[in-house]
Amino acid sequence: MTGTTGPLIFDGHNDVLLKLRGSGGRAALKLFHEGRDGHIDLPRAKTGGFGGGFFAIFVPSPADLASMKAEMEQPEYDLPLPDPIPQAEALPVVMEMAALLMQLEAEGALRICCSVSDIRKAMAQGVLAAVMHIEGAEAIDPEFHALDVLYAAGLRSLGPVWSRPTIWGEGVPFRFPSTGDIGGGLTKDGKRLVKRCDEMGIMIDLSHLNEKGFWDVAEVSTKPLVATHSNAHALSSHARNLTDAQLDAIGQSGGMVGLNFAAGFLRSDGQMRPDVPISVMLDHIDYMIGRVGEDHVGLGSDFDGAVIPEGIKDLTGLPNLIAAMRERGYSEQLIAKLAHQNWMRVLETTWGG
Incomplete structure (x- = not known):
């Protein structure tokens, strides 16, 4: 993992498995290796x-992605929550994608990590460190049988919802301008899921929960509050972003927020357009550090799942972000915290090692 003069980046969220699944079989593995x-x-x-x-x-969800993107380029928008997906339909997809991650590991492309020591070792050896995460727990049954199996396969992070309802709770819609104070929070089963994940050492991701669900997790969980890919609502009033009160709670819990690179969650106009200066990304980092402290902010790009600022574009643009941090006067110590050290701290607390 050479090629930059900065610290290695450990990132809070990507959707590359979904894109590779669309490529299919051996072709997907070859594309990941070769480009x-x-x-x-x-x-x-x-x-x-x-x-x-x-x-x-x-x-x-079945969706017209082109029309969704076009809608999110408007001055205001309110995309309805997609319909729930039954567990019987979700489970085969989740198993397929978990198997894809395991195949990438078998071919030496990455290493599935279940502890912070695993992550540090992989990164030191120049191997991609992968944390298996589920975004939207439709595949998990109320008896937690699937959860137990996925944990054995390496699952260590879970979001109870994406932006649609599940048996566990309600997601926040893609709505601008809006807060996330929309609808109900966790169900009784959702609170059971949070408690079970706490016991197992599976991190709960708050990023797609609505505001009521966020506060339900804060009440039920004994672990640090973590939003893997979210931004500051004060700078971009999107329903997906975190209010000052939410950011304060994350900091007080010893938790973590990962800066989401998605253009619409960065821009003050909420539009999913890539002409976003890197300086705006740093504005969100500065604001969130001001609320939660410099030990509680990192990166959560949403690569392969969002419209990314043109100054970043893809992984090759990460050095541009590090360079911009230096130009703004960030110390090397702070840059290292934002790049990966803060993620290691919160995962060590959540996982217990």
Whole structure:
């Protein structure tokens, strides 16, 4: 993982597994090794100093993505929550994507990590460190049988919802301008899921929960509050972003927020357009550090799942972000915290090692 003069990046969220699934079978593995259209692959990782991160398993909703993107380029928008996906439909997709991650590991492309020591070792050896994450827990049954199996396969991070309802709770819609104070929070089963994950050492991701769900997790969980890919609502009043009160709670819990690179969650106008200066990304980092402290902010790019600022574009643009941090006067110590050290701290607390 050479090619930059900065610290290795450990990132809070990417959707490369979903994109590779669309490529199919052996072709997907070859593309990851040799290079592909998109944001993440091994050649880009070496160029950009990408050491690893959370690899999301996500069950897509049937949707016209082009029309959704066009809608989110308007001054105001309110995309309805997609319909729930039954567990019987979600489970095969999740198993397929978990198997894809395991195949990438078997071919030496990455290493599935279940502890902070695993992550540090992989990064030191120049191997991508992958945390198996589920974004939206439709595949998990109320008896937690699937959860137990996925944990054995390496699952260590879970978001109870994406932006659609599940049996566990309600997601926040893609709405601008808006707060996330929309609808109900966790169900009784959702609170059971949070408690079970706490017991197992599976990190709960708050990024797609609505505000009521956020506060439900804060009440039920004994672990640090973590939003893997979210930004400051004070700078971009999107429903997906975190209010000052939420940011304060994250900091007080010893938790973590990962800067989401998605253009619409960065821009003050909420539009999913890539002409976003890197300085705006740093504005969000500065603001969130001001609320939660410099030990509680990192990166959560949403690579391969969002419209990324043109100054970043993909993994190869990460050195541009590090350079901009230096130009703004960030110390090397702070840059290292933002790049990966803060993620190591919160994961060590959550996982217990």
